[in-house]
Amino acid sequence: MKPFLKSIYLQKRFFIAFFGIAVLFVFAYFFENIFGITKIFFGILMALLAFDVLLLYRNEIGIQANRILPEKLSNGDDNTIELTATNRFQFPVSLKIIDELPVQWQQRDFTIHSVLKPSEAKKFTYTVRPTERGEYHFGNLNIFSSSLLGLVARRQQFSAEAMVPNYPSFLQLKKYDFIAFTNKLRLFGLKKIRRIGHTMEFEQIKEYIPGDDVRNINWKATAKRNEVMVNQFQDEKSQPVYSVIDKGRVMKMPFHQLSLLDYAINATLVISNIVLKKHDKAGMFTFSRKVEDRVVAKRRKAQMHLILETLYNVETDFSESDFSRLYIDIKRQIKQRSLFLLYTNFETMDALHRQLAYLQAINKIHLLVVILFENTELQTFLSKPAKDTHGIFEKTIAEKFVFEKKLIVNELHKYGIQTILTAPENLTVNTINKYLEIKARGLL
Incomplete structure (x- = not known):
């Protein structure tokens, strides 16, 4: 029971409807003729809430998701992080993805919103720019899924804790x-x-062939061998x-x-x-x-x-x-x-x-x-x-x-x-x- 209560989140749409019904109850105190209609509205809201909960929790798997991280991050550059999510419900769902980023970025409101059709798999990417070398610890991946009614959201937390080192660029x-x-x-x-001048190292003396630089002729070797010899250089x-x-x-x-x-x-x-x-x-x-x-x-x-x-x-x-x-x-x-x-x-x-x-x-x-x-x-x-x-x-x-x-x-x-x-x-x-x-x- 406790895990169930921790995973269910009432949505903004429910609170708006509930607040509207509460206002009607206040007015019913002065106008008795609307009291009955207000009770009907309240009953409908509770029924829709129960139906929405049943839709989201009837399928035990719900959403499947994971995070794909690089082996290491590049300091001062934009690094790509990849998320994948697959809808195992039999109806379209709205997703709110909250990724627990490392403390170095001091960002606690990072979210991705999307809609998945039945059995659809989607890939999400975002970029991060680390500016400090060292270890970056990613936390869990939190997925909030809601049906078209949008009264409640089911939270699924995927254990995705990982450490990625941040290396020089x-x-x-x-x-x-x-x-x-x-x-x-x-x-x-x-x-x-x-290239200016002869920034070369001597390699060997060889026989002259057409195309060799005549400025490299070795006159002493030429006199000894009685044939034209040139110095060969390498960078x-x-x-x-x-x-x-x-x-x-x-x-x-x-x-x-x-x-x-x-x-x-x-x-x-x-x-x-x-x-x-x-x-x-x-x-x-x-x-x-x-x-x-x-x-x-x-x-x-x-x-x-x-x-x-x-x-x-x-x-x-x-x-x-x-x-x-x-x-x-x-x-x-x-x-x-x-x-x-x-x-x-x-x-x-x-x-x-x-x-x-x-x-x-x-x-x-x-x-x-x-x-x-x-x-x-x-x-x-x-x-x-x-x-x-x-x-x-x-x-x-x-x-x-x-x-x-x-x-x-x-x-x-x-x-x-x-x-x-x-x-x-x-x-x-x-x-x-x-x-x-x-x-x-x-x-x-």
């Missing part, structure tokens, strides 16, 4: 993995960069490329609900995949008070899986990042000249000057690219007109911060340090462009 990885090797780069913001490969993620407190700043740290993590996953596809070695590590989460730059089948699992567990410790420790660790641990993509953020010139000596020292040994983030909220604020003196004052301060960010970029360029200043949402594309440019120009 592997959907972006698949997207850029495809477009980086097609001729449609410009459609997605990627640049096709012309430089297996160069180490490290993504270095600052996980200090400056990277916790959110834009579009996603922190700068997560933007950097998503970009690291994508660029690592492209680096490996370009036959270079991909690696990564993070730092704040010390260097952590290290994945040595290698070219192997398991490298992407290792990077993905490492990125999944990266969290900020809200401390001040120690660039001196970063420099010391790079100097001791990484001997081969490498490309470092450093994801960090400086808001003031003073903050840059405190760390500039260490950035210069790293750039002398390796090729360093400092990746900074534009404050898009400031740009949005500046695009709106000021309405009063207080607004003019605020816009002046905002313009000062925007201008100082440009000064930071110029200061880094002055010391020969490659720099990217990008909006967070364009980080991945701009990082790929810079890597392709460096490879084409043979800077590494």
Whole structure:
């Protein structure tokens, strides 16, 4: 009896009818001639209520439903969740589906409304956008079915509790993995960069055949063999490329609900995949008070899986990042000249000057690219007109911060340090462009 009472829900239509009859009973107190009609109405309502309950509970199965979840969610992207429902009643039913979403979304009123014909099966899809890496726990699936009378609804709860991990954006990885090797780069913001000069590694000396570049003739070998010999080159490969993620407190700043740290993590996953596809070695590590989460730059089948699992567990410790420790660790641990993509953020010139000596020292040994983030909220604020003196004052301060960010970029360029200043949402594309440019120009 208790499960039955827990599963039955009186609907809005019943309460409207019941309230109308109650009003008639009040009027019957003053007008006795309508009392009999009111009792008849009340009896009809109770009979319809009993009939509606009988319709919904005569079939023990009622509605069959389940939720289909992906193996893992992609952070910062739209992920599709699928629900299926089958009507086992012999009459059409109206459905109200309430899915118990993970607490991270703080949404308790998520509902789907639909109508199912007898024996009809329907598929429902909705999208979710996670913005925090970690475990997402889905609860039960609740189905409220009602007949055409619509006086009561029968609730069926399907045990669908499940945990889905939210990983760095592997959907972006698949997207850029495809477009980086097609001729449609410009459609997605990627640049096709012309290769400049001879960024080649020597492979062998071979006999000249028509079509070989005469500039590669090896005159000493030609004199010894008494026939024309040329040097054969191959593209430089297996160069180490490290993504270095600052996980200090400056990277916790959110834009579009996603922190700068997560933007950097998503970009690291994508660029690592492209680096490996370009036959270079991909690696990564993070730092704040010390260097952590290290994945040595290698070219192997398991490298992407290792990077993905490492990125999944990266969290900020809200401390001040120690660039001196970063420099010391790079100097001791990484001997081969490498490309470092450093994801960090400086808001003031003073903050840059405190760390500039260490950035210069790293750039002398390796090729360093400092990746900074534009404050898009400031740009949005500046695009709106000021309405009063207080607004003019605020816009002046905002313009000062925007201008100082440009000064930071110029200061880094002055010391020969490659720099990217990008909006967070364009980080991945701009990082790929810079890597392709460096490879084409043979800077590494």
